[in-house]
Amino acid sequence: xxxxxxxxxxxxxxxxxxxxxxxxxxxxxxxxxxxxxxxxxxxxxxxxxxxxxxxxxxxxxxxxxxxxxxxxxxxxxxxxxxxxxxxxxxxxxxxxxxxxxxxxxxxxxxxxxxxxxxxxxxxxxxxxxxxxxxxxxxxxxxxxxxxxxxxxxxxxxxxxxxxxxxxxxxxxxxxxxxxxxxxxxxxxxxxxxxxxxxxxxxxxxxxxxxxxxxxxxxxxxxxxxxxxxxxxxxxxxxxxxxxxxxxxxxxxxxxxxxxxxxxxxxxxxxxxxxxxxxxxxxxxxxxxxxxxxxxxxxxxxxxxxxxxxxxxxxxxxxxxxxxxxxxxxxxxxxxxxxxxxxxxxxxxxxxxxxxxxxxxxxxxxxxxxxxxxxxxxxxxxxxxxxxxxxxxxxxxxxxxxxxxxxxxxxxxxxxxxxxxxxxxxxxxxxxxxxxxxxxxxxxxxxxxxxxxxxxxxxxxxxxxxxx
Amino acid sequence: xxxxxxxxxxxxxxxxxxxxxxxxxxxxxxxxxxxxxxxxxxxxxxxxxxxxxxxxxxxxxxxxxxxxxxxxxxxxxxxxxxxxxxxxxxxxxxxxxxxxxxxxxxxxxxxxxxxxxxxxxxxxxxxxxxxxxxxxxxxxxxxxxxxxxxxxxxxxxxxxxxxxxxxxxxxxxxxxxxxxxxxxxxxxxxxxxxxxxxxxxxxxxxxxxxxxxxxxxxxxxxxxxxxxxxxxxxxxxxxxxxxxxxxxxx
Ligand SMILES: Nc1ncnc2c1ncn2[C@@H]1O[C@H](COP(=O)(O)OP(=O)(O)OP(=O)(O)O)[C@@H](O)[C@H]1O
Ligand SMILES: [Mg+2]
Numbered sequence: 001x002x003x004x005x006x007x008x009x010x011x012x013x014x015x016x017x018x019x020x021x022x023x024x025x026x027x028x029x030x031x032x033x034x035x036x037x038x039x040x041x042x043x044x045x046x047x048x049x050x051x052x053x054x055x056x057x058x059x060x061x062x063x064x065x066x067x068x069x070x071x072x073x074x075x076x077x078x079x080x081x082x083x084x085x086x087x088x089x090x091x092x093x094x095x096x097x098x099x100x101x102x103x104x105x106x107x108x109x110x111x112x113x114x115x116x117x118x119x120x121x122x123x124x125x126x127x128x129x130x131x132x133x134x135x136x137x138x139x140x141x142x143x144x145x146x147x148x149x150x151x152x153x154x155x156x157x158x159x160x161x162x163x164x165x166x167x168x169x170x171x172x173x174x175x176x177x178x179x180x181x182x183x184x185x186x187x188x189x190x191x192x193x194x195x196x197x198x199x200x201x202x203x204x205x206x207x208x209x210x211x212x213x214x215x216x217x218x219x220x221x222x223x224x225x226x227x228x229x230x231x232x233x234x235x236x237x238x239x240x241x242x243x244x245x246x247x248x249x250x251x252x253x254x255x256x257x258x259x260x261x262x263x264x265x266x267x268x269x270x271x272x273x274x275x276x277x278x279x280x281x282x283x284x285x286x287x288x289x290x291x292x293x294x295x296x297x298x299x300x301x302x303x304x305x306x307x308x309x310x311x312x313x314x315x316x317x318x319x320x321x322x323x324x325x326x327x328x329x330x331x332x333x334x335x336x337x338x339x340x341x342x343x344x345x346x347x348x349x350x351x352x353x354x355x356x357x358x359x360x361x362x363x364x365x366x367x368x369x370x371x372x373x374x375x376x377x378x379x380x381x382x383x384x385x386x387x388x389x390x391x392x393x394x395x396x397x398x399x400x401x402x403x404x405x406x407x408x409x410x411x412x413x414x415x416x417x418x419x420x421x422x423x424x425x426x427x428x429x430x431x432x433x434x435x436x437x438x439x440x441x442x443x444x445x446x447x448x449x450x451x452x453x454x455x456x457x458x459x460x461x462x463x464x465x466x467x
Numbered sequence: 468x469x470x471x472x473x474x475x476x477x478x479x480x481x482x483x484x485x486x487x488x489x490x491x492x493x494x495x496x497x498x499x500x501x502x503x504x505x506x507x508x509x510x511x512x513x514x515x516x517x518x519x520x521x522x523x524x525x526x527x528x529x530x531x532x533x534x535x536x537x538x539x540x541x542x543x544x545x546x547x548x549x550x551x552x553x554x555x556x557x558x559x560x561x562x563x564x565x566x567x568x569x570x571x572x573x574x575x576x577x578x579x580x581x582x583x584x585x586x587x588x589x590x591x592x593x594x595x596x597x598x599x600x601x602x603x604x605x606x607x608x609x610x611x612x613x614x615x616x617x618x619x620x621x622x623x624x625x626x627x628x629x630x631x632x633x634x635x636x637x638x639x640x641x642x643x644x645x646x647x648x649x650x651x652x653x654x655x656x657x658x659x660x661x662x663x664x665x666x667x668x669x670x671x672x673x674x675x676x677x678x679x680x681x682x683x684x685x686x687x688x689x690x691x692x693x694x695x696x697x698x699x700x701x702x703x704x705x706x707x708x709x710x711x712x713x714x715x716x717x
Binding site: 419425441 | 520521522541542545546547551552554557560561562567568575607608624628
């Protein structure tokens, strides 16, 4: 096998800095009912939410870790702070964001200019959204883009109708934890027939140490509407651990379409345990584009539940596991209705001893006839120290169902390297061309700036990779 | 002396098996040589070794490019110095676009960033000669190309990189008659005082389009006979048996 990459991603992880930002609210460590009460008081939440949170915390304590999910043993829930808020409220104007937070975002390059290309921009720091704004033209069409907390206050009916309906706290331990301590995230509503062509974008930053970020995102795309939501994230490098346990629920109504793009670039201090699920109604289309480049441990399987006839779900997943990382990514598709289609395309890279696994579940219920599912998962392993596994599960009850499954595991091939080098291309360049080529089918689906960023990151990982 | 590619008493083994057992061959610029020989005689081994494939170990002898022993040079350095190999089985590189690949390769060969417009002009011209659709430039390198398209693509790369010495390993195999003419045309265009070419082939047919100056026969890791174009015609008729029988055991 070709010589392994030597230089490490996090040596050049430029987002690894932290700033001294004084929190306005900070609770004692640990997942307690007192913290929930404190949060509810500060946020001024309705009683039903308070009750929901308390119930969720009980569920969290009751639920065991699934035994197929190793690698979370050294996560100490008591060492974590569950609510840290550096802002009083979410600003509408960038100038109103506290200066020290603006400085952080400047360093991250989430400059105000970006708004020009975007339909809306949100910026969360620790537990709260520091900034959230939407283009005037979209607002006029009735597009709602708020922090999730604001969404609950301003649109209580839509909120209550959908909140925790796709992912109830009973679903899994981390969904329960999020339900207990959720704060921030986005609330998006796209009215019937409105096409929101420009992406709505949100950036999540963890700044505090030994902290848990539990943003909650609820997206409702009404009949015939369209929306593209893009999220990015980063965190400082400490020597301790942080936890990010988000919940994202999406409802794609009749004939509507939603694309949700994630570029996850946490530092290797962060446990990233996220539940993402979409409900698809009649002829709806859902596309998850999921890029996982960082974190210590990621557990995330974006899912599509086909509830309406003729729905189409897609998951494009890219995972890059570098030193100290374990990307347990994949997808889940459940078919409840006839004539639905689904496609999962997963690509993973493992290098410097990193580990990646594809975990996929395809479930076709009895009433789902004539469905078609295509699964492709390919893994590229860059050196002998690294590892990749595939855990596909298929449970098919419906009739006339077509399931295609293809999987491959490979190394950077000596023949390909030799071929490129025989054209005068240097070994490092040839190496990174092959690796970038491998992920190209996913990268080409990403917004331009992300695609460039991913190629840059991958090239950094490759640096000094070849002898 | 300096305008030559010299293979001197070259011995090469693969996985501890000796394949080339002392090959001698000199190609001068301006010349076209053909190398023929039975399957498994070591023709591709010679081609790969010239290009510096890591699997092939040189256990004796030398390869001199314009007087310089290239033993220590990596494959990419050899290419930038003007060596080229058209592969018998070009490999597919998924996700790498033809245009990007060619540009990087040409920049490397030129030793500088080439002007984009200049590059595409040249590319367009060469593709026309080879009767290739420009859509190929947007495709991934060799991925899903037919056998013939892959071979054409090898010649395209050769025309773009303008090597000083090129080895073409069975470029004619698997080509239909029209493609063979097109490819030969490409090769004839490249032929000239600035370039030496070594064509590996099993068939006399391509040699009728490209008249080589000299033909060599490789049998069991050694060049056993060299001669003019009539040698190819003779082979076509009588096969290799007569040469093999002629061999005096060493
Ligand atoms: N990478 C390799 N590993 C093992 N054996 C090899 C390898 N490459 C070549 N050989 C062996 O070396 C010998 C010569 O092979 P080579 O490919 O050079 O023959 P050739 O003359 O090009 O044949 P053909 O006309 O069939 O293309 C064969 O016996 C072959 O099996
Ligand atoms: Mg051969």
